Amino acid sequence: MLDKYACLRKLFSLRRDEIVVTTMSVAAPWARLSDGPLDFAMVESSMGQAPAFGLGLALARPERRVIVLNGDGSTLMCLGTLVTMAQNPADNLILVIVENGTYEVTGNQPIPGAGLVDFETLARGAGLAHVHTIEDAGDFDACLPLHFKGPGPRVFTWKVRGAEEPVPKPRAYIRQRALELRQALGQ
Amino acid sequence: MRKYAGSWCKINMIEAAAVLSEIRKNGATHVVGIPDNGSRALYRMLWTDPDIRVVSVTREGEAFALAAGLFLGGARPTVLIQNTGFYDSGDAFRGTVVNMAIPLVMIMGYRGYETMSGAGTADTAATFFEPVLKAWDVPCYVMRSSSDSRLISAAFSRSGADSLPVAVIYPGEMR
Numbered sequence: 299m300l301d302k303y304a305c306l307r308k309l310f311s312l313r314r315d316e317i318v319v320t321t322m323s324v325a326a327p328w329a330r331l332s333d334g335p336l337d338f339a340m341v342e343s344s345m346g347q348a349p350a351f352g353l354g355l356a357l358a359r360p361e362r363r364v365i366v367l368n369g370d371g372s373t374l375m376c377l378g379t380l381v382t383m384a385q386n387p388a389d390n391l392i393l394v395i396v397e398n399g400t401y402e403v404t405g406n407q408p409i410p411g412a413g414l415v416d417f418e419t420l421a422r423g424a425g426l427a428h429v430h431t432i433e434d435a436g437d438f439d440a441c442l443p444l445h446f447k448g449p450g451p452r453v454f455t456w457k458v459r460g461a462e463e464p465v466p467k468p469r470a471y472i473r474q475r476a477l478e479l480r481q482a483l484g485q
Numbered sequence: 486m487r488k489y490a491g492s493w494c495k496i497n498m499i500e501a502a503a504v505l506s507e508i509r510k511n512g513a514t515h516v517v518g519i520p521d522n523g524s525r526a527l528y529r530m531l532w533t534d535p536d537i538r539v540v541s542v543t544r545e546g547e548a549f550a551l552a553a554g555l556f557l558g559g560a561r562p563t564v565l566i567q568n569t570g571f572y573d574s575g576d577a578f579r580g581t582v583v584n585m586a587i588p589l590v591m592i593m594g595y596r597g598y599e600t601m602s603g604a605g606t607a608d609t610a611a612t613f614f615e616p617v618l619k620a621w622d623v624p625c626y627v628m629r630s631s632s633d634s635r636l637i638s639a640a641f642s643r644s645g646a647d648s649l650p651v652a653v654i655y656p657g658e659m660r
Contacts, residue, residue: 480557
């Protein structure tokens with residue numbers, strides 16, 4: 299099993315100008331590493347919609363890589379988006395499913411299918427070709443550069459140990475952060 | 486189930502070409518949504534349009550999240566769905582385009598409109614529609630004929646001026 303915090307630190311170490319969209323139990327730890335206009339927490343938003351939001355960004359800005367750090371519970375809420383990603387492929391889109399088997403920020407209740415659901419199989423079945431499951435630190439280090447290289451869309455499942463992140467509290471309301479992201483993209 | 490004697494009136498078939506012309510005139514880059522009987526003629530034209538990209542989604546809520554991302558990235562999306570899909574989209578609509586203040590024109594089919602004539606049991610897909618839009622504080626234009634397609638431009642102007650989603654709803658099937 300992976301340590302979520304170590305994975306985020308390693309991802310951050312290679313991150314340059316990519317847009318990073320975060321959700322739920324990843325939003326606060328990522329914000330402690332980086333909290334600029336290109337770090338967009340899908341908080342005060344709609345659970346499950348981060349991959350579709352990231353796809354929209356990726357389609358609008360094909361020159362810019364978009365990394366979506368989604369939860370496993372969030373992914374289950376909108377499984378159809380895996381098909382949407384395959385139907386509208388964006389080379390520059392990376393979806394990371396951070397799989398801990400629980401709804402962490404609400405008290406670590408188990409998600410439906412915890413331990414049974416195979417996200418790699420779901421993603422491949424949706425028509426996505428570049429799919430990876432990462433279970434240990436060695437695999438993570440080997441796959442880390444692929445988070446920043448085409449072709450995409452690419453899906454990673456990080457199998458992480460449980461933690462106890464509280465509900466994330468972004469530095470500003472989502473309307474303000476959306477405006478800052480748009481401005482950072484030159485719009 | 487109650488009968489409905491609301492704002493029903495006779496409608497004329499809307500020309501898909503007139504709607505497409507308005508969408509193009511307002512600089513839409515993407516149309517995001519799911520086809521239905523009402524919009525199939527318009528989708529048929531959009532699939533071959535050289536300037537507008539159709540982005541198909543599996544459920545309508547995705548359309549709003551995807552449109553929000555497109556807009557923040559600099560594109561100008563329009564959402565094209567049916568009223569039933571709008572109902573399903575509730576949290577996605579609220580949590581993305583509303584909370585992010587996205588100027589978005591949503592063209593939505595008014596399924597069941599003809600059942601509101603008072604002759605029989607009205608379809609809740611129709612009777613709920615305008616009350617739901619009103620409850621959610623969504624500005625709404627009703628397009629009942631091809632000449633009403635100019636309302637699409639009004640919707641684009643309003644959504645841009647106020648930075649919010651605006652609905653253009655239409656009964657029947659485009660041709």
